[in-house]
Amino acid sequence: MKLWSRKVYADTAASTPLDPRVLTVLTQTAKNIFGNPSSIHRAGLEAGKILDTSREKIAGILGVSPEEIVFTSGGTEANNLAIRGAFEAYYKKTGKPAHIIVSAIEHKSVLEAAENCKIFGGRVTVLPVDQNGHTNLTELKNSFTEDTVLVSVGYVNNEVGTVVDLKQISKIIRDYRKKQGTAFPYFHTDACQAPRFFSLKAESLGIDMMTINGSKIYGPKGVGCLYLNKDVKINPIQMGGGQEFGLRSGTQNVAGISAFSTALEICEQERDAQVKNVSTIRDYLVEEIKKQISGAIFYGSTESTNRAPNNINVGFDGVMAEDLVIGLDVLGIEASTGSACSSKSKPESHVLKALGFTSPFSSIRLSLGKDTNKKEANIIIEALKKETTRLRRK
């Protein structure tokens, strides 16, 4: 049986249902733990203990210290905290605006947070990528300046599933820092699409900051965290009571955080099986689409080691992607055009554009769930055949 009462949900990169185990934690914690974790009485201490346990759990998964985990309201906030926080800390210290480097296919929360720093004189370099979404490393090296405070390159792209070799980028950044004898630039990665399939060990990834959130990993919406290496000094962007080691004020969402840590723990436990199962269905789908439907164009890397196992990004010649998504929805299949996280009326994908594609028809993203099976894959293929034929006839 499926977790949800629909025919086929193929939009897990936009949002996932709650794992039943996560739902139980959320419900029980929301019901029983109500103290403010900053209070010194029992209700407060109880809430504080849940926070501590959740933080330790996540720190363990990342192989870092609990003090290096800062809970936020989600991935967007964590990305903003990393970027704006680094920019503001530099401004506070030097009285000058800093320079930020991002890749062109980052999530809007990275791109817009960097862009916003321009209000205060910030400078932003947007690095080009190749047609698979890999950052141009020569350009990266050439972009460093004395005031470069941060480089942000995502771990797994949300639209085309490209998996970035963070270690390679990290080496370039660390070599530069060593040569210059400076702590900058920090290296941040948005890892929101990664936990289901890829290791989050901070040290071996070589990152200084990492964003994770709950809503793409069968966890709750409205919760996430930023990992920060203890040597990273950023300014908070949400000021107040000094919670989260002074880096993120506001009473913590105890129930949500507890559920989020459970979701991440489940990802860690089930990862190997997930990679195998989901890849198998994804490969089957790709092969059958190629065989059965004419004019299919696949975007993103074709090497499965460089690609998230749940992601297919495909366009059909002569078929408008948005019409196809709506047509599929009528047939009970939920997919998306590009990123759902952007506004509903977004005309084109900034990711495909950066990859060098400018089809007037654009593409749809199928992102598979942990229980998407072959039967569902066949339903998707039948629906794609039916709808591409219908829409081409129009």
Next chain:
Amino acid sequence: MKLWSRKVYADTAASTPLDPRVLTVLTQTAKNIFGNPSSIHRAGLEAGKILDTSREKIAGILGVSPEEIVFTSGGTEANNLAIRGAFEAYYKKTGKPAHIIVSAIEHKSVLEAAENCKIFGGRVTVLPVDQNGHTNLTELKNSFTEDTVLVSVGYVNNEVGTVVDLKQISKIIRDYRKKQGTAFPYFHTDACQAPRFFSLKAESLGIDMMTINGSKIYGPKGVGCLYLNKDVKINPIQMGGGQEFGLRSGTQNVAGISAFSTALEICEQERDAQVKNVSTIRDYLVEEIKKQISGAIFYGSTESTNRAPNNINVGFDGVMAEDLVIGLDVLGIEASTGSACSSKSKPESHVLKALGFTSPFSSIRLSLGKDTNKKEANIIIEALKKETTRLRRK
């Protein structure tokens, strides 16, 4: 029967348990609604509909348009958004830092957010208050300058329960704006402690922006909103996909928002009864403490029309407040010293200091719940007698 399994919980100004009806909404929504509200398929539209309904419900309670409600991760974020958002919008437009006016007894999230604007050259005026916590209006009038972008004065103080006459402050601000022919300064109020007992009708309060959150109104933690009059132009502080009318990016916490709107609706429905019931117990407690315990000093307004019905702030000569809170906790009574929202090791209350009091012993805050009854009040009095006697003997 009580909502929670403790003897007496008297710290509702720090955090409230979930109302059982709110818990049901939270649980059911988290279980059944999992789409990303920005997605265009059914799962997304379903989530979007829950958001719309919640927004309309809250707008109705405030007497405003749904488009004037921006959901946030809580009160701290909403306060930061109002203050930093106004400051950044001004900087973006003029290239110059703005001036902000706050009252001295605001929540740390207001004070610190204003303080942080100094990084970029911002100027902050902290208005003095009288011994009841009322803002000095002459100083307010004298503080306006051409670049004053915002005045932030809280509706109900979280430590001493002072209820501010917002209308009176609004008139001063509006008169100034009219005279100068300018849209500035905006008038923002932190109303996190208000919904259980006071009207939230924006127009009659005369405010341009208002912060509300879930965790003090028997709703969920990690959810809140900022009301913004449609004529108010601020910059977002969390950038990305452009959710919440471009003012607060990030996938919305649909289940939390739905539960929050239910909690606010219940406040609205039960308000009159709550004011009556809670005031009665509060007055009984104050009278009995005065009668039965020597050396009690009460802080904040003694006129009940100027004070939140759930708030008692009292110190005992010769008794350290923190020792008393711990002693009460051992006896099963949960109270606090000042605000729980601040760090655990806070040495003194900035609120009492601003009111002109500098007792070395400080005070405790008892904040009553919706079902605190006379029997519980008597337990509190007995415990206070026992503990003040014990601590004075030490």
